[in-house]
Amino acid sequence: MTDAETIERLRRIGWRGDSLPTDGLRLARVVAQHRAGYELHDGEALFGAQPAGHFLKRSLDPTERPAVGDFVEVEAGTPPHIVKVLPRRTVLSRAAAGERYERQLIATNIDYVLVLTGLDGDFNPARIERYLSLIEGSGAQSVVLLSKLDTREDAEESIAALRERLAEGTAIHAINGKDADCIELLAQYLQPGDSAVLVGSSGAGKSTLTNTLLGTERMATKAVRAHDSRGRHTTTHRALLQLPSGGCLIDTPGMRELKLTGDENLDLFADIEELAEQCRFADCGHGSEPGCAVQAALDSGELLAERWRNFLKLRDEREDQAATLEARLRRQRGGRPPTRPHGPRGSREKE
Numbered sequence: 373m374t375d376a377e378t379i380e381r382l383r384r385i386g387w388r389g390d391s392l393p394t395d396g397l398r399l400a401r402v403v404a405q406h407r408a409g410y411e412l413h414d415g416e417a418l419f420g421a422q423p424a425g426h427f428l429k430r431s432l433d434p435t436e437r438p439a440v441g442d443f444v445e446v447e448a449g450t451p452p453h454i455v456k457v458l459p460r461r462t463v464l465s466r467a468a469a470g471e472r473y474e475r476q477l478i479a480t481n482i483d484y485v486l487v488l489t490g491l492d493g494d495f496n497p498a499r500i501e502r503y504l505s506l507i508e509g510s511g512a513q514s515v516v517l518l519s520k521l522d523t524r525e526d527a528e529e530s531i532a533a534l535r536e537r538l539a540e541g542t543a544i545h546a547i548n549g550k551d552a553d554c555i556e557l558l559a560q561y562l563q564p565g566d567s568a569v570l571v572g573s574s575g576a577g578k579s580t581l582t583n584t585l586l587g588t589e590r591m592a593t594k595a596v597r598a599h600d601s602r603g604r605h606t607t608t609h610r611a612l613l614q615l616p617s618g619g620c621l622i623d624t625p626g627m628r629e630l631k632l633t634g635d636e637n638l639d640l641f642a643d644i645e646e647l648a649e650q651c652r653f654a655d656c657g658h659g660s661e662p663g664c665a666v667q668a669a670l671d672s673g674e675l676l677a678e679r680w681r682n683f684l685k686l687r688d689e690r691e692d693q694a695a696t697l698e699a700r701l702r703r704q705r706g707g708r709p710p711t712r713p714h715g716p717r718g719s720r721e722k723e
């Protein structure tokens with residue numbers, strides 16, 4: 373195969389570079405990670421690989437290890453070894469409090485995260501908001517897809533409420549995942565070289581939409597998938613789907629549901645942060661303190677109670693996680709209190 377052909381193949385699975393590695397190394401994309409190793413795709417076929425020794429050092433920041441979505445340089449061998457991870461253009465990650473505080477990569481080099489929610493019983497604007505906050509800052513663009521439009525006659529109301537709630541300019545499309553019209557509608561996010569992931573809770577319609585996008589190249593049905601999950605080989609066939617539109621869909625178990633834990637970015641609530649800055653006390657708890665701008669906004673209706681509750685929920689989760697982590701670190705240090713980077717906070721009135 374000529375270099376031009378190899379480059380063409382790699383471009384089709386999302387690579388943006390223009391020169392191939394030398395020294396007999398080849399380029400490939402990580403499409404799945406198993407306990408036993410990595411599953412790679414070179415634009416033509418899948419193959420297994422192991423990480424080179426330097427990726428296994430305990431001292432290595434885990435985010436520097438190969439992750440799903442990465443383009444990597446591979447050394448031939450039995451098995452082949454991943455020797456280098458190329459720079460990432462986007463990084464989807466979440467905070468993980470394990471043995472030590474670390475960031476856990478979900479996927480890299482993803483251009484679009486399609487957040488799918490059914491307009492049926494599954495419809496939950498707060499959950500959509502939390503998905504978006506997880507994606508925010510990753511470099512990937514989020515696209516909200518509302519499936520099962522065909523099952524609702526009054527969907528307009530739900531869609532309008534959601535639009536009102538999400539940041540202006542957020543892409544929102546209501547679809548019937550079984551209808552081939554989706555192909556054209558979503559083509560803008562699945563252009564040649566684009567990488568997308570489809571996330572959403574069970575039953576939202578991810579497989580249905582994937583099948584529609586694949587057209588004739590049908591994906592395994594639910595029954596078949598249950599069977600497939602036992603055999604690694606067949607499961608990995610689904611890991612990277614090249615769509616007729618030219619884009620590719622990375623579909624790895626575990627990514628589909630993008631667990632909503634960790635330090636979701638709170639930037640989506642910038643308006644609330646701004647409000648809080650106007651409170652009289654710098655450490656206002658936004659309860660019954662005099663001069664609380666948040667309470668005033670809630671009273672006047674400027675701030676919706678539900679939005680405020682969502683903000684608190686997200687913040688509490690983050691604080692819980694930080695506290696758990698701190699306690700664990702303290703135990704490891706033998707009970708000494710943590711050293712704080714800043715002094716104690718008192719009730720300071722703002723100047």
Ligand SMILES: Nc1nc2c(ncn2[C@@H]2O[C@H](COP(=O)(O)OP(=O)(O)OP(=O)(O)O)[C@@H](O)[C@H]2O)c(=O)[nH]1
Pocket residue numbers: 519520521522523547548549550572573574575576577578579580581594628
């Ligand atoms: N009427 C209608 N039904 C849909 C639509 N999308 C999905 N469904 C149905 O909803 C059910 C669940 O769809 P799936 O595609 O299996 O959902 P999933 O998100 O892949 O679910 P998991 O595999 O559990 O993660 C199926 O019975 C689909 O036929 C839609 O747009 N309209």
Ligand SMILES: [Zn+2]
Pocket residue numbers: 648651652656657658659661663664665666667
């Ligand atoms: Zn306040």
